[in-house]
Amino acid sequence: MPIRLSFPRRLADGARSRAAPISTFLTPLLQSGTLELLSPTPPGWGGNLLRGLANSVQIAIGAFGLGLAIGTAGAYAKLYGGPILRDLAEIYTTVVRAVPELVLILLLYYAGTDLVNRALEAMGYARIDINGLVAGIVVLGFVQGAYATEVLRGAILAVPQGQIEAARAYGMSPGKMLRRITLPAMLPYAIPGLANLWLIATKDTALLAVVGFNELTLVTRQAAGATKAYFTFFVAAGMLYLLLTLFSNTIIGRIERWARRGLPSVTEGAA
Amino acid sequence: MTISLADPAKPQRRPRGWLQPHRIGLMAVGLALVLSAAIFMRWDWLPNYYGLIAAGLWRTIWILVLTCAIGFMFAVPLGLAQAAGPIWLAWPAKAFCTVIRGTPLLLQLWLLYFGLGSLFPQFPWIRQSELWPYLRQAWPYGVLALTLSFAAYEGEVMRGAFAGVPRGQLEAARAFGMRRWKIFRRIWLPQAVSRALPTLAGETVLQLKATPLVATITVVDIYAVASRVRQDTYIVYEPLLLLALVYLCITGIIVFLFRRLEARIPTRLG
Numbered sequence: 060m061p062i063r064l065s066f067p068r069r070l071a072d073g074a075r076s077r078a079a080p081i082s083t084f085l086t087p088l089l090q091s092g093t094l095e096l097l098s099p100t101p102p103g104w105g106g107n108l109l110r111g112l113a114n115s116v117q118i119a120i121g122a123f124g125l126g127l128a129i130g131t132a133g134a135y136a137k138l139y140g141g142p143i144l145r146d147l148a149e150i151y152t153t154v155v156r157a158v159p160e161l162v163l164i165l166l167l168y169y170a171g172t173d174l175v176n177r178a179l180e181a182m183g184y185a186r187i188d189i190n191g192l193v194a195g196i197v198v199l200g201f202v203q204g205a206y207a208t209e210v211l212r213g214a215i216l217a218v219p220q221g222q223i224e225a226a227r228a229y230g231m232s233p234g235k236m237l238r239r240i241t242l243p244a245m246l247p248y249a250i251p252g253l254a255n256l257w258l259i260a261t262k263d264t265a266l267l268a269v270v271g272f273n274e275l276t277l278v279t280r281q282a283a284g285a286t287k288a289y290f291t292f293f294v295a296a297g298m299l300y301l302l303l304t305l306f307s308n309t310i311i312g313r314i315e316r317w318a319r320r321g322l323p324s325v326t327e328g329a330a
Numbered sequence: 331m332t333i334s335l336a337d338p339a340k341p342q343r344r345p346r347g348w349l350q351p352h353r354i355g356l357m358a359v360g361l362a363l364v365l366s367a368a369i370f371m372r373w374d375w376l377p378n379y380y381g382l383i384a385a386g387l388w389r390t391i392w393i394l395v396l397t398c399a400i401g402f403m404f405a406v407p408l409g410l411a412q413a414a415g416p417i418w419l420a421w422p423a424k425a426f427c428t429v430i431r432g433t434p435l436l437l438q439l440w441l442l443y444f445g446l447g448s449l450f451p452q453f454p455w456i457r458q459s460e461l462w463p464y465l466r467q468a469w470p471y472g473v474l475a476l477t478l479s480f481a482a483y484e485g486e487v488m489r490g491a492f493a494g495v496p497r498g499q500l501e502a503a504r505a506f507g508m509r510r511w512k513i514f515r516r517i518w519l520p521q522a523v524s525r526a527l528p529t530l531a532g533e534t535v536l537q538l539k540a541t542p543l544v545a546t547i548t549v550v551d552i553y554a555v556a557s558r559v560r561q562d563t564y565i566v567y568e569p570l571l572l573l574a575l576v577y578l579c580i581t582g583i584i585v586f587l588f589r590r591l592e593a594r595i596p597t598r599l600g
Contacts, residue, residue: 143356166567300434
């Protein structure tokens with residue numbers, strides 16, 4: 060009997076509320092004033108979001124740069140290093156690419172700050188508070204380095220062997236050869252992979268929210284939690300990330316055209 | 331003469347195999363590190379958490395398999411629409427892939443969980459529906475976010491794979507009088523999948539590495555178990571190291587399985 064009673068009531072309830080879903084969907088967005096919430100001055104949270112974005116971009120640039128440096132060293136170790144160096148580089152890239160970034164970030168964040176402080180104490184200095192920005196850059200850069208190693212290794216292998224041999228025949232020192240021949244010649248082959256890495260770097264900064272760094276995603280969550288307008292803020296942050304990606308894509312396209320100047324275009328080669 | 335000289339010199343210059351002197355040394359160092367970790371670090375918490383670890387591991391693998399399977403099913407039409415669809419199908423598919431690939435997964439996850447999760451309770455008809463017991467939990471949002479992400483990344487891969495199948499194959503199939511669906515099922519899809527398989531293996535590993543994000547919306551996977559051990563016992567490094575080892579093992583298994591799968595597909599280097 061109770062079942063038969065409750066069933067039609069639920070249907071009736073559904074019919075009544077179905078008349079209103081659009082307005083109920085929109086009221087949380089419109090009533091609280093989306094524009095006011097996103098305005099850049101203090102009652103709105105737009106300024107905080109933009110500061111978070113600036114932090115994210117800073118970390119991404121730093122991590123990408125550090126990753127490039129580590130990647131170049133790693134690629135050289137893998138290609139020209141001795142047997143031990145080559146194996147160590149292999150272990151580094153395998154382990155870092157197999158373990159989730161989140162786990163690595165936690166491990167390096169805690170272990171890294173702890174080790175630095177222990178070393179400082181052992182040398183007789185006071186403990187320091189490690190800047191979140193620096194820690195984030197180092198941690199993400201270490202992760203990026205493993206991927207960059209593989210990208211750059213492939214790109215260096217794609218450089219025609221004769222160019223490097225010619226440089227060696229001219230008597231260039233290894234450093235000069237790297238600067239003048241290998242790096243510029245491999246750039247067109249490396250740029251698609253490096254562009255991917257840059258986009259991954261911008262999105263991996265979001266993971267630093269988990270260790271409490273004030274980048275865009277964490278700021279968004281704070282703003283959403285304070286105002287209860289979860290949808291508005293997460294969509295707004297998503298748009299900021301998307302704009303960053305699209306902006307990066309146009310810049311990357313220009314850099315790629317510049318790096319490939321003088322080379323036959325890809326489509327012509329395929330056809 | 332030169333050949334007989336060069337031949338024995340070659341294996342000396344680039345020796346292969348595991349038992350080279352420096353590798354034995356490296357393995358000894360590695361073994362020493364593992365042993366010292368086992369002896370000097372604290373592992374007494376481990377027996378208390380066996381049940382939780384097994385449950386977390388099971389949930390991680392289950393989420394990985396489920397999201398990869400459903401995501402791939404979405405990826406095939408997404409890739410097909412972009413590679414060969416009319417513009418009113420290709421454009422939305424491309425927009426979907428761009429948006430998902432252009433924003434961090436953590437943000438998408440939190441948008442779905444906190445955003446949708448805060449909107450749903452406002453509708454009585456959702457609260458009274460059969461689905462509500464599931465919508466109140468966290469894991470459907472995690473599975474949804476991971477599925478969408480995998481579908482978008484894999485859709486892009488499948489677009490390239492579909493476009494890369496030689497036209498002659500499809501024309502030959504049409505010449506045999508196959509219908510469109512049969513061409514797709516027998517010729518186009520299998521060749522595209524076999525082309526995409528190496529990338530698919532990499533994407534699956536990336537998907538495994540994305541699963542710990544669901545721990546941030548209270549789904550108890552293996553990562554969340556490690557975090558809980560850290561909170562309960564104040565032991566920081568040991569659970570994280572064990573966690574890294576577990577993920578390494580799962581990655582190894584995925585790579586092995588995909589190698590087996592790839593070996594089954596006959597290939598001929600041109």
